[in-house]
Amino acid sequence: MKTSLVPALAVLAHWSQLSLAQDYPFTEEQKQNANRTLSVGYVVYHGYTILDVFGPLQFLADLSWPFSIELSVIAKETGAIHSRPPAHHGPDGMPMDMSHMIDAQIVATHTFVTAPPLDILIVTGGIGDLTLQEQNDTSVEEFIASRFPTTRHVLSVCSGAGFLARAGVLEGLRATATKGSWAHVTRHGKNVTWVPSARWVHDGKVWTSSGVSAGMDMMVAFLRHVYGDPVVNTSVNNVEYAPHVDPSWDPFSVVHKVPGANMSMAMKELVGPLEVYP
Amino acid sequence: MKTSLVPALAVLAHWSQLSLAQDYPFTEEQKQNANRTLSVGYVVYHGYTILDVFGPLQFLADLSWPFSIELSVIAKETGAIHSRPPAHHGPDGMPMDMSHMIDAQIVATHTFVTAPPLDILIVTGGIGDLTLQEQNDTSVEEFIASRFPTTRHVLSVCSGAGFLARAGVLEGLRATATKGSWAHVTRHGKNVTWVPSARWVHDGKVWTSSGVSAGMDMMVAFLRHVYGDPVVNTSVNNVEYAPHVDPSWDPFSVVHKVPGANMSMAMKELVGPLEVYP
Numbered sequence: 001m002k003t004s005l006v007p008a009l010a011v012l013a014h015w016s017q018l019s020l021a022q023d024y025p026f027t028e029e030q031k032q033n034a035n036r037t038l039s040v041g042y043v044v045y046h047g048y049t050i051l052d053v054f055g056p057l058q059f060l061a062d063l064s065w066p067f068s069i070e071l072s073v074i075a076k077e078t079g080a081i082h083s084r085p086p087a088h089h090g091p092d093g094m095p096m097d098m099s100h101m102i103d104a105q106i107v108a109t110h111t112f113v114t115a116p117p118l119d120i121l122i123v124t125g126g127i128g129d130l131t132l133q134e135q136n137d138t139s140v141e142e143f144i145a146s147r148f149p150t151t152r153h154v155l156s157v158c159s160g161a162g163f164l165a166r167a168g169v170l171e172g173l174r175a176t177a178t179k180g181s182w183a184h185v186t187r188h189g190k191n192v193t194w195v196p197s198a199r200w201v202h203d204g205k206v207w208t209s210s211g212v213s214a215g216m217d218m219m220v221a222f223l224r225h226v227y228g229d230p231v232v233n234t235s236v237n238n239v240e241y242a243p244h245v246d247p248s249w250d251p252f253s254v255v256h257k258v259p260g261a262n263m264s265m266a267m268k269e270l271v272g273p274l275e276v277y278p
Numbered sequence: 279m280k281t282s283l284v285p286a287l288a289v290l291a292h293w294s295q296l297s298l299a300q301d302y303p304f305t306e307e308q309k310q311n312a313n314r315t316l317s318v319g320y321v322v323y324h325g326y327t328i329l330d331v332f333g334p335l336q337f338l339a340d341l342s343w344p345f346s347i348e349l350s351v352i353a354k355e356t357g358a359i360h361s362r363p364p365a366h367h368g369p370d371g372m373p374m375d376m377s378h379m380i381d382a383q384i385v386a387t388h389t390f391v392t393a394p395p396l397d398i399l400i401v402t403g404g405i406g407d408l409t410l411q412e413q414n415d416t417s418v419e420e421f422i423a424s425r426f427p428t429t430r431h432v433l434s435v436c437s438g439a440g441f442l443a444r445a446g447v448l449e450g451l452r453a454t455a456t457k458g459s460w461a462h463v464t465r466h467g468k469n470v471t472w473v474p475s476a477r478w479v480h481d482g483k484v485w486t487s488s489g490v491s492a493g494m495d496m497m498v499a500f501l502r503h504v505y506g507d508p509v510v511n512t513s514v515n516n517v518e519y520a521p522h523v524d525p526s527w528d529p530f531s532v533v534h535k536v537p538g539a540n541m542s543m544a545m546k547e548l549v550g551p552l553e554v555y556p
Binding site: 058061068105 | 533
């Protein structure tokens with residue numbers, strides 16, 4: 001055990017007491033997860049979408065106070081990875097220059113070769129996937145395919161599901177993706193059941209979310225699955241975030257006119273803060 | 279005009295056509311903002327909160343496609359600024375070690391001395407404010423006070439309002455802040471009307487939001503104020519984000535038992551996607 005983890009575990013003991021105080025029915029896996037280190041890897045590339053990464057990361061980072069979570073940011077090469085999209089062609093085939101846009105850097109700590117063993121693999125979306133496809137760069141897909149068998153949970157946000165489909169790991173599964181680029185993503189994969197109206201879909205060890213901000217709702221649901229509700233809900237309320245907790249909530253499938261979308265769905269739905277466990 | 283802005287303005291013309299097509303009543307200021315460069319500065323420090331920065335930044339970055347927006351990340355020193363909180367003392371006076379937590383770096387491009395003229399100044403929150411106060415480091419407050427007179431809009435997220443209060447720029451104004459650390463923040467300032475139940479407050483040229491994720495809702499409202507609804511709403515729907523559009527929506531003031539909170543407020547409220555302008 002690293003010395004730096006000792007304070008984490010001391011805090012964890014405090015939170016665990018809080019949780020146990022109300023006899024919450026933690027599963028055996030949740031109890032185990034609370035007392036082990038989870039290795040989380042984010043896959044990024046130039047032209048990643050900012051909130052796809054940092055939205056879910058807010059909750060992971062907060063939970064890394066009471067729990068032991070280690071983060072690796074994984075890309076083709078280490079160093080600064082830019083959100084500003086590289087040159088690519090738009091849906092109409094015309095060259096797109098986004099070089100004037102605001103940029104947010106994230107530092108890749110590992111390459112696809114040096115990445116450590118992972119419990120949780122998160123593939124983020126972004127316009128940069130267009131550039132990679134134009135360049136026939138399949139390094140992301142190859143990394144996913146190679147790690148899928150040994151990773152306990154695989155998550156994608158937004159167009160990140162396209163990488164999973166091209167890697168072949170969605171075969172036989174239900175999945176969703178961004179509604180703003182639905183046709184672009186769902187043309188990949190052979191035997192994938194794409195769910196047109198879903199904030200997120202959980203099937204087997206794969207979690208796929210709809211576009212950008214949907215990654216936050218998926219992450220909240222995922223963390224409740226991994227650690228149980230009590231500590232996670234308290235953390236989410238500290239973020240003052242009211243997550244969409246119904247995975248079928250998806251008015252954006254209607255907004256973006258996704259074929260097969262549940263058009264009877266009300267455009268406004270109830271949401272609110274999660275239950276507090278005092 | 280920079281060469282790199284030409285594509286932005288070409289795209290802008292397209293978006294403007296879209297907008298003008300439905301006779302949306304843009305204000306004169308909104309029309310001017312659509313055709314000028316806005317200089318935006320984020321103030322950060324070690325121990326900033328991840329989503330305080332990158333949540334609002336997602337919307338700013340998206341809007342930097344059709345509009346011309348220049349971003350400066352401003353701190354005491356340039357280079358990597360860490361979200362992982364430095365050593366500090368907790369509310370009970372006990373030393374807090376968070377060195378085991380997940381870290382997200384943001385690169386400061388300017389110092390308080392080298393920062394360019396700003397149209398928009400955004401002060402983010404974070405536990406790092408405790409360390410700065412313990413060290414009697416008032417560099418953030420001094421920067422805010424020096425820039426306030428010449429900045430058109432000043433925004434804070436979460437505990438960032440504490441810096442504004444200590445800088446003296448909230449005197450005579452209504453403001454809000456994180457509900458999770460309400461007492462900690464609102465003890466600052468002499469003649470500030472702190473609003474206990476508010477997702478965000480807009481008074482004069484100052485916008486203050488509640489905790490963490492509230493910064494995204496404030497930014498959506500702010501951008502609609504600056505650029506008008508049509509382009510902003512389309513962008514927000516592409517993020518698949520359903521913002522809270524009522525600034526008085528604040529169930530977290532109830533969750534966190536803020537004195538004076540509107541306890542009659544329903545814990546669950548209606549939210550949904552913004553209106554689309556086809």
